[in-house]
Amino acid sequence: MTTHLKNTLVAASPWEQATLLINGKKVEWRAEFVLLRGQENAVTVSAPPEIAGAINLGLVEGGGLTIVASPKFDGWVAPVNGKFNWKITPGAGKSGRITLVFFSREVQVPWEHRSLVISSNLADEVRVLLGGVAIPPNGADFMGEKTQTLTLDYLNADVLKNAPLALDAILVTGLVPGDVKSVPTLKQLTTKHEWYLTGGNKNGTFRLKLSTEHDLAVMETPTNRLQTSEIFEIWFDGVKRQPGLDLYPPLGKELDLVFRPTSNIPTTRHTLSVVKEAPGGMTIIPTGNIQNIGTVWKLNVRDNNANSSGFFLIAVTFEAYPDLRYDLRFNLDF
Structure with missing residues (x-):
C-alpha cells in the first residue's frame, strides 16, 4: 500500500489545495515533519469541501513505535469551522519514522506524509562532536581565527541522519554577533550535519544551539570559551x-x-x-x-x-x- 501511494503521489494532487499544520506550524508540500515523542502533537488539516467533506487518518507505517491518536486512527472526522483536528501522541523513550495517510471520499488518491518521531531534547538523539571528540561537560576551547569542525554522533540509529538541522551560537560574555562564524551559515537548515566554526580573535564565551525547523526540538552545549591567539x-x-x-x-x-x-x-x-x-x-x-x-x-x-x-x-x-x-x-x- 505504501509503495502504491509513493508512485501515485508523484503526479499533481488535489491535496495541494489543502494545508497541513503540525503544532501550529505549516508543513510544506511533501516535506517530512516532526512529531515529538511523549507528548501531544496537534495535527490540523484545512481543505475545501470539494476536496474533503470528512477525513480518515490512517497509520500505514508505525516504525515499531506506539502511536495514539485522538480521534482514533481509521475513523472519519468531520470538519470544525473548516478544519480537521487530531491529537497524536507517540510513546516516550523511542524515536523513529512513521507514515500517516489522509483519506477522503471526494479524492481518489490519499495524501501520504512521512514523519520523524523524536525527543524535544536533541541531546537524546545526538551527541555533538568537535574535531571528532564529544564536547566535554565544562565546554570546549576555541582559539581565535582557528577553524574547528563540528559533526554529530547519532544515538538512535540514523533517525536524524539527513534531517534538516540548524546550528546557532548563543553569545554569553564578551562577544557580539559575527564573532562566531560558520560554514554553512548559522541558523541555516542543512541536511549535511557538518559545520566549520571560526571565532574572532578575541576573548569571550558562547554556547552552541542545535535545532530542527521552528525550534521544535533543540539542544545546547555547555558554555564554550573563545580565546584570542595573542594570549x-x-x-x-x-x-x-x-x-x-x-x-x-x-x-x-x-x-x-x-x-x-x-x-x-x-x-x-x-x-x-x-x-x-x-x-x-x-x-x-x-x-x-x-x-x-x-x-x-x-x-x-x-x-x-x-x-x-x-x-x-x-x-x-x-x-x-x-x-x-x-x-x-x-x-x-x-
Missing part, C-alpha cells in the same frame, strides 16, 4: 616581537627568548621544537624542550661562515592551548 607575548633579545615577523639573531651571542602571558590565564607548559636547524649549528638552554611558561630560553647561534646566510625555524606549542602554535623564523641574511 602570549614573544620577547626576544629583550624586545617584544610581533608574531609572524622574521627574527634576526646576532651570531655568537647568548640571546633570551621568553613567552609571557598577556592576561591572567591558567598555568601551562610550552614546548620548543626545532623544525629546521641553523646551517652552522646552535644551542638552546635549557635542553629539555618542555618547560613552564615564563621560562627564559637561552639561544646561541654559532658564529661561523655557515651561519652567515639562510634561516632556521622553531615551533612553539602550549599544553593548555592545543590549537595555538607560534612558528618563529630566524633570518640569518643580515
Whole structure:
C-alpha cells in the first residue's frame, strides 16, 4: 500500500489545495515533519469541501513505535469551522519514522506524509562532536581565527541522519554577533550535519544551539570559551616581537627568548621544537624542550661562515592551548 501511494503521489494532487499544520506550524508540500515523542502533537488539516467533506487518518507505517491518536486512527472526522483536528501522541523513550495517510471520499488518491518521531531534547538523539571528540561537560576551547569542525554522533540509529538541522551560537560574555562564524551559515537548515566554526580573535564565551525547523526540538552545549591567539607575548633579545615577523639573531651571542602571558590565564607548559636547524649549528638552554611558561630560553647561534646566510625555524606549542602554535623564523641574511 505504501509503495502504491509513493508512485501515485508523484503526479499533481488535489491535496495541494489543502494545508497541513503540525503544532501550529505549516508543513510544506511533501516535506517530512516532526512529531515529538511523549507528548501531544496537534495535527490540523484545512481543505475545501470539494476536496474533503470528512477525513480518515490512517497509520500505514508505525516504525515499531506506539502511536495514539485522538480521534482514533481509521475513523472519519468531520470538519470544525473548516478544519480537521487530531491529537497524536507517540510513546516516550523511542524515536523513529512513521507514515500517516489522509483519506477522503471526494479524492481518489490519499495524501501520504512521512514523519520523524523524536525527543524535544536533541541531546537524546545526538551527541555533538568537535574535531571528532564529544564536547566535554565544562565546554570546549576555541582559539581565535582557528577553524574547528563540528559533526554529530547519532544515538538512535540514523533517525536524524539527513534531517534538516540548524546550528546557532548563543553569545554569553564578551562577544557580539559575527564573532562566531560558520560554514554553512548559522541558523541555516542543512541536511549535511557538518559545520566549520571560526571565532574572532578575541576573548569571550558562547554556547552552541542545535535545532530542527521552528525550534521544535533543540539542544545546547555547555558554555564554550573563545580565546584570542595573542594570549602570549614573544620577547626576544629583550624586545617584544610581533608574531609572524622574521627574527634576526646576532651570531655568537647568548640571546633570551621568553613567552609571557598577556592576561591572567591558567598555568601551562610550552614546548620548543626545532623544525629546521641553523646551517652552522646552535644551542638552546635549557635542553629539555618542555618547560613552564615564563621560562627564559637561552639561544646561541654559532658564529661561523655557515651561519652567515639562510634561516632556521622553531615551533612553539602550549599544553593548555592545543590549537595555538607560534612558528618563529630566524633570518640569518643580515
